[in-house]
Amino acid sequence: MPENQRRRILSGMRPTGRLHLGNLVGALQNWIELQEQYECHYFVADWHMLTTHYAEVSELQSDIQEMVTDWLAAGLDPSKATFFIQSRLPEHAELHLLFSMIAPLGWLERVPSYKEQMDNLEGRDLNTYGFLGYPLLQAADILMYKADGVPVGEDQVPHVELTREIARRFNHLYRKVFPEPQALLTHAPRLPGTDGRKMSKSYGNAIFLSDPPAVVSKKVAGMMTDPARKRRWDKGNPDVCPVFDFHKIFSPPEVVERVNRECRTAEIGCVECKKLVTGQLNQFLAPIQNRRRQLEQNPEQVWQVLEEGTCKARQVAQATMQEARAAMNLTH
Numbered sequence: 001m002p003e004n005q006r007r008r009i010l011s012g013m014r015p016t017g018r019l020h021l022g023n024l025v026g027a028l029q030n031w032i033e034l035q036e037q038y039e040c041h042y043f044v045a046d047w048h049m050l051t052t053h054y055a056e057v058s059e060l061q062s063d064i065q066e067m068v069t070d071w072l073a074a075g076l077d078p079s080k081a082t083f084f085i086q087s088r089l090p091e092h093a094e095l096h097l098l099f100s101m102i103a104p105l106g107w108l109e110r111v112p113s114y115k116e117q118m119d120n121l122e123g124r125d126l127n128t129y130g131f132l133g134y135p136l137l138q139a140a141d142i143l144m145y146k147a148d149g150v151p152v153g154e155d156q157v158p159h160v161e162l163t164r165e166i167a168r169r170f171n172h173l174y175r176k177v178f179p180e181p182q183a184l185l186t187h188a189p190r191l192p193g194t195d196g197r198k199m200s201k202s203y204g205n206a207i208f209l210s211d212p213p214a215v216v217s218k219k220v221a222g223m224m225t226d227p228a229r230k231r232r233w234d235k236g237n238p239d240v241c242p243v244f245d246f247h248k249i250f251s252p253p254e255v256v257e258r259v260n261r262e263c264r265t266a267e268i269g270c271v272e273c274k275k276l277v278t279g280q281l282n283q284f285l286a287p288i289q290n291r292r293r294q295l296e297q298n299p300e301q302v303w304q305v306l307e308e309g310t311c312k313a314r315q316v317a318q319a320t321m322q323e324a325r326a327a328m329n330l331t332h
């Protein structure tokens with residue numbers, strides 16, 4: 001890739017509604033950094049949501065609005081990057097269909113998330129055509145924009161690998177249309193939820209970007225700590241404490257150092273330690289929540305950003321589809 005050309009980045013997020021700190025640290029902060037240097041396309045993966053949550057669509061539009069409000073509040077900037085909604089671009093469905101002709105079933109069945117999610121998301125029937133094809137839809141999302149880099153978490157790396165294989169197969173069968181994208185692994189620091197497990201909306205252990213100070217304070221106060229530290233005078237081990245993971249991300253180095261030292265000697269107690277982190281969190285969230293309030297006053301702004309982004313994305317998508325159709329001799 002020539003140095004002088006801005007590399008193209010593409011990533012998508014399922015519309016899960018209001019975002020939490022885990023989403024921020026795990027993905028959003030990375031997206032925000034990338035928009036400074038690259039040509040970024042970020043989209044709402046609403047069709048992807050349907051591959052697992054096809055039976056729960058009633059909140060879909062409000063979940064999109066809440067999530068994108070958080071995107072913009074957190075610092076994603078429509079003057080730097082393009083934001084769109086997947087389902088507003090039927091081109092993605094068309095490319096998915098064309099890819100479905102050349103994708104061996106075995107490739108899809110072997111994607112690790114396929115069997116894993118089938119087992120994990122119990123209570124849902126995932127024996128559907130759409131769920132099997134989900135990584136192929138992702139390949140269409142990525143190749144549509146001829147992305148060079150795809151920022152994803154570790155669990156999504158096999159999907160980018162599949163995307164590369166589909167690109168290769170298409171280029172080999174017809175002609176070279178698609179470059180092979182790279183996965184850009186997000187090196188996210190560990191941010192557990194309030195109970196020490198992975199932060200997740202469905203676990204009920206999340207702190208949301210939109211949680212007001214009193215809610216943050218209450219959630220942190222109820223956080224799990226070093227289980228061996230039962231009394232104020234017990235010495236603690238911050239390395240096994242989720243509160244310390246928060247300090248490492250949100251507190252300045254001198255506070256991290258102090259907690260690291262004084263927890264081990266029982267000089268600081270968990271109540272004070274948590275107060276410190278609550279202060280840092282609320283300070284960090286204040287500007288985000290200010291921007292959020294402004295966006296909430298005029299939600300049409302958010303939809304307008306998506307509308308404009310969708311128009312821009314459509315130009316790229318239409319051009320790619322022309323090429324793909326022509327390569328498969330679908331044009332006269």
Ligand code: TRP
Binds near residue numbers: 012141150152156
């Ligand atoms: N599959 C991703 C997820 O569940 C979302 C996604 C859909 C995506 N299409 C994408 C991510 C393309 C990166 C690129 O989180």
Ligand code: SF4
Binds near residue numbers: 225271
């Ligand atoms: Fe965790 Fe802080 Fe308590 Fe140590 S003092 S166990 S780091 S909450």
